[in-house]
Amino acid sequence: MVVIGGGFVGRCCAWLLSRSGHRVTLVAAAPPEGALDGSGAALGLLMADVYRRRSGRGWRLRQHSLALLAHWQGLLAAAGHPVALRRGLLLLAQDAEDWQRQQALASASAKPGPCLELRTAPELQRLEPVLPPGAPGGLWSARDGQLDPIVWGAALEADGTAHGLLLEREPAAAIAPTPGGRGGWRVQLAGGTALGADSVVVAAGLGSGPLLASLGIELALEPVLGQALELELAATTPELWPGSVVWQGINLVPRPFRRLWIGATLEPGESANPDALTNLAHLQGKAPDWLRQARTLRHWQGLRVRPVGQPAPVLIEPRPGLLVSTGHYRNGILLAPASAAWVAGRIEALNGA
């Protein structure tokens, strides 16, 4: 089978299918020079237990992914590819109404269930370095957290390769049914090579729409740009908090060596607005002194993929053996494992049919 797209979603699919004993080719074209795809730009926050709902598809996918990530981490480590899952996430309430919602969520999540703990304003004020101001309270989630998407992506690719995964670095240009109506698919690469496959997984982010259009299938997706920063903190800044912090929708991710990732802007379209970056860096004018004194080491940007007229992510099988896993928009790193499990389940069902 062929998986198109070497972002986190495509890699999770290709890895899981290879690990399940399938012969898989991953068509993993690099993004254009100087650009990052969503996966290369992502901060890797995992927000499953703090999700606002306790039922429905979004909740189930998030919970499934959180369980799979722990399982996959074990498999990767045993195969010689250790990868970190940095547990712990503090979601600061945006206002009084949000704080009430958090309190309701924490009491609804009493055992058995996700382990969420409330933090009152005085408890938050005691944390060092000082948090950005204004939160009436917060929710501490011990199981949510963060992973490094680039490190995990490399480990999945390396372990997949050890399990027979083949890689093609050229973009896919078109998909067509195998001539003669015998079932199966042909994936045409830009350089002219054609790959035959019983199933094709389209996980090409924004490239998914044009590929499906080559089959007459319409899928509307739109880009939403995100900018992010890596900062180096002054030597006098206290050791950062034990987990990632979310303030007014902005993620603060402690990194090794006194570094901090901060992101990400939400900018519809493909062009970056310098004012949005300034606003991010200064936390809308509310950055504490220690953050203002930090030095910017790196600035990057990437594109998220938002489905138009339907919820994210798009997990569909528009033709037998043609599986689409795209439009993950804001939580694609978290949702990728559960999406891969959906793909693997559909393929098992097709093989059993």
Ligand SMILES: Cc1cc2nc3c(=O)[nH]c(=O)nc-3n(C[C@H](O)[C@H](O)[C@H](O)COP(=O)(O)OP(=O)(O)OC[C@H]3O[C@@H](n4cnc5c(N)ncnc54)[C@H](O)[C@@H]3O)c2cc1C
């Ligand atoms: C700044 C930023 C921060 C983010 N932070 C988080 C976060 O903290 N947590 C979280 O869960 N999510 C986060 N996201 C969202 C997350 O990055 C995306 O949801 C996720 O990366 C989507 O993965 P993907 O593999 O579907 O798409 P992509 O990462 O866009 O990958 C698609 C790949 O397909 C390739 N491709 C396209 N067309 C073709 C073709 N024709 N042939 C072959 N290959 C093709 C592209 O080059 C690309 O490599 C963030 C996004 C951004 C931009």
